[in-house]
Amino acid sequence: MAENNNEKQESGIKDLIAKGREQGYLTYAEVNDHLPEDIADPEQVEDIIQMINDMGITVFEVAPDAETLLMMSGDNTPDEIAAAEAAAALASVESEQHRTTDPVRMYMREMGSVELLTREGEIEIAKRIEEGTRELMAAIADWPSNVSLVIAEWDKVLEGEKKLTDIISGYLNPMEHVPSALAQQQAAEAAEAEKLANGEEIDEDGDHDDEHEGGLDPEEATERFEEIRSMLIKTEKSIAKHGRDSKTSKQNMAALAELFKFLKLTPRQFDPLIAVIRSAVEKIRTEERNIMRLCVRLSKMPRKEFIKVFPGNETNLKWTGSLIKAKAKYSEEIKEQEIEILRAQRKLAQV
Numbered sequence: 001m002a003e004n005n006n007e008k009q010e011s012g013i014k015d016l017i018a019k020g021r022e023q024g025y026l027t028y029a030e031v032n033d034h035l036p037e038d039i040a041d042p043e044q045v046e047d048i049i050q051m052i053n054d055m056g057i058t059v060f061e062v063a064p065d066a067e068t069l070l071m072m073s074g075d076n077t078p079d080e081i082a083a084a085e086a087a088a089a090l091a092s093v094e095s096e097q098h099r100t101t102d103p104v105r106m107y108m109r110e111m112g113s114v115e116l117l118t119r120e121g122e123i124e125i126a127k128r129i130e131e132g133t134r135e136l137m138a139a140i141a142d143w144p145s146n147v148s149l150v151i152a153e154w155d156k157v158l159e160g161e162k163k164l165t166d167i168i169s170g171y172l173n174p175m176e177h178v179p180s181a182l183a184q185q186q187a188a189e190a191a192e193a194e195k196l197a198n199g200e201e202i203d204e205d206g207d208h209d210d211e212h213e214g215g216l217d218p219e220e221a222t223e224r225f226e227e228i229r230s231m232l233i234k235t236e237k238s239i240a241k242h243g244r245d246s247k248t249s250k251q252n253m254a255a256l257a258e259l260f261k262f263l264k265l266t267p268r269q270f271d272p273l274i275a276v277i278r279s280a281v282e283k284i285r286t287e288e289r290n291i292m293r294l295c296v297r298l299s300k301m302p303r304k305e306f307i308k309v310f311p312g313n314e315t316n317l318k319w320t321g322s323l324i325k326a327k328a329k330y331s332e333e334i335k336e337q338e339i340e341i342l343r344a345q346r347k348l349a350q351v
């Protein structure tokens with residue numbers, strides 16, 4: 001009987017991992033629905049969630065938006081064997097089984113069975129990467145202070161302190177066609193022949209004398225950056241006057257993101273901006289885990305109920321009051337932790 005229950009549980013967890021692999025993430029609620037009923041300790045739950053995270057499936061408290069998914073580094077999607085092994089390990093979480101969930105070993109085991117990319121596959125991936133980068137740039141612009149940093153670097157270009165290529169390497173315009181390496185080489189050779197036919201010189205490295213730094217048109221750069229600057233000023237004024245959540249501010253922020261997302265920043269410019277966002281995301285996760293600990297572990301609030309009612313109330317300072325007024329079994333304990341919960345919510349609001 002116990003063996004049948006374990007097999008049923010393992011099958012359910014396989015389905016869970018398959019779902020995580022398909023959508024690229026799982027939520028606490030989805031994991032919760034597949035956990036054994038006798039697992040109630042938040043620390044034990046965190047261990048299980050960490051095991052899933054280690055497989056390359058990130059577990060979120062609520063379904064993430066597109067920008068958050070794009071910020072997730074790497075592609076550690078588990079294969080079928082990995083899913084089976086993880087399901088067995090999670091289904092027997094109370095006993096110590098030593099079946100590997102190391103993503104590197106799982107990858108090495110199956111890498112030989114993976115087909116090479118076709119040309120069509122390469123094109124599709126290139127388009128998806130570029131589209132993803134644009135969405136990520138739009139997410140960066142959601143913090144106008146990030147855009148201000150880039151504009152400050154543009155000012156240094158105008159003052160002659162930096163080169164345009166120190167900031168951007170191009171533009172992320174929508175890609176209709178991705179030329180192959182051979183096609184690119186042939187196009188370059190044809191352009192070189194045309195330059196020579198027109199009497200233009202080529203330097204020792206075989207490069208053309210180009211009036212545009214790095215192939216970037218300074219007039220186009222000026223037009224783009226100044227348009228971004230103008231929208232940034234308008235957005236900052238709107239936020240200062242009406243607040244970030246006002247309709248006007250949201251419209252201005254969306255317009256700013258639409259302009260900013262087409263800049264192809266150099267790694268030196270891009271990486272620090274991403275670090276700011278990742279730091280903010282980590283702060284959010286830390287405080288949300290703290291609130292869960294205060295409610296579930298210390299106040300004995302059922303985990304399922306917390307997962308159901310907390311999303312949407314992360315920064316609602318009236319939320320704990322409503323829990324206390326509910327006269328639930330855990331209401332008195334929530335009241336004892338109210339100050340700490342409110343402190344964590346205020347920290348979330350400041351991120």
